[in-house]
Amino acid sequence: MTHWIRIASVDECGPQQCLERVAADRIVALFHADGEYYAMDGVCPHQGGPLGKGVLQGCVVTCPWHGWQFDVRTGQHETNRAVRHFTFPVKVEGNDVFVDVNGFAESRAIR
Numbered sequence: 001m002t003h004w005i006r007i008a009s010v011d012e013c014g015p016q017q018c019l020e021r022v023a024a025d026r027i028v029a030l031f032h033a034d035g036e037y038y039a040m041d042g043v044c045p046h047q048g049g050p051l052g053k054g055v056l057q058g059c060v061v062t063c064p065w066h067g068w069q070f071d072v073r074t075g076q077h078e079t080n081r082a083v084r085h086f087t088f089p090v091k092v093e094g095n096d097v098f099v100d101v102n103g104f105a106e107s108r109a110i111r
């Protein structure tokens with residue numbers, strides 16, 4: 001069952017920006033990449049770094065702690081094909097951005 005939660009306004013996450021929010025006890029990283037919004041689990045699968053505070057270039061976010069890089073569209077690690085992080089469906093209604101916190105794609109992350 002979907003569970004959409006508003007996590008930001010469009011204005012709070014402008015083009016090529018990212019931010020960190022808490023939704024339903026999850027830390028969510030929201031990205032505005034190449035004109036679309038994407039969301040991933042905000043806790044880096046390496047050692048827990050804050051992905052929502054990373055650096056976004058194109059559709060790739062770089063974790064601020066040790067530099068792991070993920071495609072924000074899929075959660076796929078850029079160099080280790082065995083690692084894919086959780087992603088969430090996102091929708092925009094008017095000026096509001098929502099994530100479906102029950103709709104996360106399963107991670108293949110190495111822990």
Ligand code: FES
Binds near residue numbers: 068
């Ligand atoms: S915690 Fe993200 S790269 Fe180490």
